[in-house]
Amino acid sequence: MKAVNRVVLLGNMGNPPEFRTFPSGDRVAHFSVCTTEKWKDRESGELKERSEWNKVQVRDKSTVDFLDRYAQTGTKVYVEGTLRTRKVPATNGGDDRWFTEVDATLVNLLDRMRESESGSSQSEQRATPVPAEKPASRPRAVRSQPTGEDRSPRRNVQQEPNGFETDDALKDKPRF
Template identity: 45%
Template sequence: MSGVNKAIVVGHLGGDPDIRTGQSGKRVASFSVATSEQWRDKTSGERKESTDWHKIVVFSDGLVDIAEKYLKKGSKVYIEGKMKTRKWTDQGGVDRWVTEVVLQAFNATIVLLDKREGGVTPASDEGDYGSQRSGAADGSRPVVAPRGGSKPAGAPGADMDDDIPF
């Protein structure tokens, strides 16, 4: 019996993506995404918040391009990939582990949830956001802009000066 390994993270980038080129010449993007939850403490009535940080690693060429061109510190994103834990030994000989959301080839997605500069005003809540998916050459699903007043790229009347890469 096989299992399902699918991770979905919706949050804000903690910093600009780090784009590196490996020994093979293949580019890799990495960044962290913060997710927060808020609640009211039942005993004190005080408002509380908890933030979790998720390491994201992008191996898909099309999504590395999207990350490099469009993601920046504070960007709100929807990330879909799979969880992977890897182990290494640090310089002091201590074994270390890290769990990451990996975006590689098929079933990997980045959705930009922020408004585009000079474009649509942001939606009032996440239910107003949507995505238009377009398959990249490597089978990944780069994603673009919020729904609302804008038209899909290529639609009649769409702005041809749009900076979306498809």
């Protein structure tokens, strides 16, 4: 039997990404995504809401660099990835700790961001949102109006006894 481990999140970034650099030079970004579910209670008719906080880990170099430049708290974010559970051994005789997080393969920031004026990627100088631009409207296709003249070439079309029409221009073409 096949299995599927796929996670798709659409929510708001709960905190600015935290970055770790390994001795090999590889970087990892960690952040949380808040997803909110709203519904109307059937019995009371009251609007209810529940939020889930999902931990996300990103290892792709270009995505980590992108998040370092543009991501900030509150940014609308779309995340695709797989669910991973890892165990951290206990220290001082306590219980082992388990963490479940999304190992992201795709991260899209849905709010358009602008890099800070100084070009610095310091966390206190994060980018500010810029309103999304409307796509340029394309003109609608205009259908030409008939002028009364038929400019198509004249064809000699004849009715065959079996009810089909034949075209003299197709006489030399092979039939299948």
